[in-house]
Amino acid sequence: MAESVHLNRRGVLFVLSSPSGAGKTTISRMMLEADKDIALSISATTRPPRPGEVDGVHYHFVDTETFKKMAADGEFLEWAHVFGHRYGTPRARVDELLEAGKDVLFDIDWQGAQQLYQEAGPDVVRVFVLPPTMEELERRLRSRNTDSDEVIAARMERAANEISHWDGYDYVLINDHVEGCFDEVRAILRAERLKRRRQIGLIGFARDLIRAVPDADKKL
């Protein structure tokens, strides 16, 4: 039997953004569960943890001074102000994951998506998740039971702004039924992994196939 062929490939930097409550955390968790070749970039944030959130798993929860120092020391690939708090992507983990041959999943806002794209252009895939309606978005924010009325009102206000950046993304999905949306996200990742430019050694591989046919290259 012929040996199976394996080409290495460049890692995908897979960004999921959405207005708060549209479902990106839910989809991210499903994705990480289903696919061992992608791992989460764990952001640092100055916002306090929600019930059930674990330091170092969902976020690195840091105080403002620590965050500022990390930013000044160049530890972030990107960072931004969101809802009155600072959020940033530590560079070291992303480098480590890529080095280990993993794809990296980013749950970051449009500002982060933009900065990451400026840093790593062709390696970045940007997916934006929309809610089916604004009423449903508010219902989901309430059903999460984690935020006060005031915080929910602020998130709804910001949602309109976040949505206005939809056209800065490569793919835009509507999270009506979560399973359907999750399938679409997986299909995007699967196809992006197969992109020609990510396959390392493809040029040599194709050349060797052609050369294996005597005199074939003379006729091309």
Ligand SMILES: Nc1nc2c(ncn2[C@@H]2O[C@H](COP(=O)(O)OP(=O)(O)O)[C@@H](O)[C@H]2O)c(=O)[nH]1
């Ligand atoms: N730019 C940037 N945005 C982030 C980062 N981490 C989280 N965010 C975004 O900050 C926003 C608020 O996140 P969070 O407080 O967890 O609430 P959520 O909207 O319910 O997920 C979301 O839009 C996240 O995608 C980061 O490292 N950089």
Ligand SMILES: Nc1ncnc2c1ncn2[C@@H]1O[C@H](COP(=O)(O)OP(=O)(O)O)[C@@H](O)[C@H]1O
């Ligand atoms: N397609 C969906 N239908 C109904 N509820 C959903 C759907 N997707 C997510 N949810 C629920 O909506 C709430 C907000 O989702 P979450 O993933 O935390 O959003 P985000 O990370 O975008 O703020 C959660 O309670 C989640 O279980």
